[in-house]
Amino acid sequence: MTSRPPFPEVSALSIGGFVRDDTPTPEVDRREAVLASLAGTVRELVDAAIRTTVDDGEVHRIRDDLAGLVDRLRASQLPGPAGVRFNGEMRAWNWGNAVVGAANAIAPPLEVVHDASGCHADVVLGAAYEGPPGLVHGGVSAMLLDHIMGVTASAMRRTTFTGTLTMRYRRGTPLGPLRLEASIAREEGRKVFVVASIADADGVTVEADGIFIEPAGLRIDPQEQTSA
Ligand SMILES: CCCCCCCC(=O)SCCNC(=O)CCNC(=O)[C@H](O)C(C)(C)COP(=O)(O)OP(=O)(O)OC[C@H]1O[C@@H](n2cnc3c(N)ncnc32)[C@H](O)[C@@H]1OP(=O)(O)O
Numbered sequence: 001m002t003s004r005p006p007f008p009e010v011s012a013l014s015i016g017g018f019v020r021d022d023t024p025t026p027e028v029d030r031r032e033a034v035l036a037s038l039a040g041t042v043r044e045l046v047d048a049a050i051r052t053t054v055d056d057g058e059v060h061r062i063r064d065d066l067a068g069l070v071d072r073l074r075a076s077q078l079p080g081p082a083g084v085r086f087n088g089e090m091r092a093w094n095w096g097n098a099v100v101g102a103a104n105a106i107a108p109p110l111e112v113v114h115d116a117s118g119c120h121a122d123v124v125l126g127a128a129y130e131g132p133p134g135l136v137h138g139g140v141s142a143m144l145l146d147h148i149m150g151v152t153a154s155a156m157r158r159t160t161f162t163g164t165l166t167m168r169y170r171r172g173t174p175l176g177p178l179r180l181e182a183s184i185a186r187e188e189g190r191k192v193f194v195v196a197s198i199a200d201a202d203g204v205t206v207e208a209d210g211i212f213i214e215p216a217g218l219r220i221d222p223q224e225q226t227s228a
Pocket residue numbers: 146147148150151154160161162163164189190191211213214215216217
């Protein structure tokens with residue numbers, strides 16, 4: 001087993017479940033790259049396991065090998081989920097996030113890009129995201145849209161949670177390369193109204209609109225922000 005100490009634990013400050021953790025940014029970047037490389041291989045494993053046609057005996061041998069690898073990872077674990085952490089430089093990391101978590105093989109992962117009108121992301125969804133034959137599971141579409149819409153609503157300056165999310169599935173979304181786009185339609189007090197879509201090469205397959213709400217306890221006064 002390696003002698004590396006456990007990843008630094010939570011320090012003093014915690015806001016709304018977002019944990020202040022003063023790990024220096026270069027160390028966060030380094031560890032993130034290590035975990036992302038593991039998650040990438042686990043993602044390959046998931047795809048390979050779904051699509052394998054090797055014989056039963058080989059499946060059982062691979063299962064036993066994998067059980068040994070799980071034991072090695074379990075040798076040192078966080079007590080619960082990874083959570084969302086940030087340091088004094090406002091470098092944030094959410095390695096377990098279901099959509100963008102660097103350490104989470106379930107996450108495609110989505111790489112969200114901020115642009116002039118909101119956010120977009122290009123993603124390739126494979127066999128692990130199938131619902132109807134050859135098509136993306138409707139819940140997966142909703143999950144990815146929820147995330148990019150939440151990031152758009154937050155606009156890197158406030159925290160918002162999904163209040164209401166409405167989906168319109170116009171036609172099946174094929175597995176493969178897809179583009180997500182999201183933008184803010186309007187704002188009313190603590191409510192941010194966001195519209196979004198998923199498209200394949202032939203156009204939009206799913207449309208969504210949602211109300212994202214800045215919880216009262218987490219609201220940052222805009223006047224304080226501009227005068228700072
Ligand atoms: C870093 C980015 C990550 C992005 C992650 C993707 C986003 C997510 O998945 S978040 C997880 C899923 N969402 C949740 O778990 C949220 C759970 N719900 C809550 O926490 C709260 O109910 C919350 C925050 C939505 C609203 O709470 P609160 O601040 O107390 O609202 P409240 O004061 O009652 O209402 C404020 C306004 O919002 C409206 N509102 C409240 N809840 C909702 C709702 N669910 N839908 C629509 N409007 C609502 C109210 O009517 C009110 O409107 P108005 O000002 O016009 O009277």
